[in-house]
Amino acid sequence: MTPSKQNVLIKLRHLKPSPTSMVLSATLLSCLVLLTNTAHAGDPLTGKDIYNRCIGCHSFADNRTGPRHCNLFGRKAGTVQGFDYSDAMRNSKIVWNETTLDAFLKAPLQNIPGTIMGYAGVKNDRERADLIAYLKQASGSSECK
Numbered sequence: 130m131t132p133s134k135q136n137v138l139i140k141l142r143h144l145k146p147s148p149t150s151m152v153l154s155a156t157l158l159s160c161l162v163l164l165t166n167t168a169h170a171g172d173p174l175t176g177k178d179i180y181n182r183c184i185g186c187h188s189f190a191d192n193r194t195g196p197r198h199c200n201l202f203g204r205k206a207g208t209v210q211g212f213d214y215s216d217a218m219r220n221s222k223i224v225w226n227e228t229t230l231d232a233f234l235k236a237p238l239q240n241i242p243g244t245i246m247g248y249a250g251v252k253n254d255r256e257r258a259d260l261i262a263y264l265k266q267a268s269g270s271s272e273c274k
């Protein structure tokens with residue numbers, strides 16, 4: 130062992146837990162717990178890539194196989210003018226926000242039985258969070274006004 134390493138070890142051994150250091154480590158520990166428990170905050174940049182799975186049927190500006198996604202947040206499900214929704218979607222009484230989108234996009238057919246959205250869903254929690262962050266950003270963007 131090099132003398133310097135030995136020195137460090139000796140110093141470490143002589144460090145007595147002071148009240149300050151104990152408070153500090155308790156704080157650090159609770160930060161760590163908070164970080165690992167908090168749901169992943171979505172990253173819209175990554176979400177944009179995941180949205181590529183949707184563009185076969187959706188766009189923000191126009192109705193296609195699926196309804197347009199502009200102004201999605203805060204909108205009642207099944208209410209875009211000129212789009213022919215399923216009764217299941219129209220009668221779902223859902224208002225789109227992070228929570229309702231998360232449940233729907235995880236498993237569309239289970240979340241709204243009878244929906245005509247023929248898509249199995251985004252199973253990965255992190256991917257869904259990223260996708261929803263992107264949906265929120267892009268559906269409220271100036272191009273959507």
Ligand code: HEC
Nearest residue numbers: 182183186194195196206207214215218244245246247248
């Ligand atoms: C195979 C085509 C298809 C794909 C792929 C698809 N959708 Fe859809 N989507 C639809 C259709 C059709 C509807 C209308 C469903 C209904 O009326 O039951 C819909 C409805 C929706 C709605 C409800 C909108 C409203 O106005 O109430 C949301 C939100 C949505 N899709 C998001 C997505 C996202 C995000 C993806 C990509 C992960 C995606 N969809 C992939 C076809 C698709």
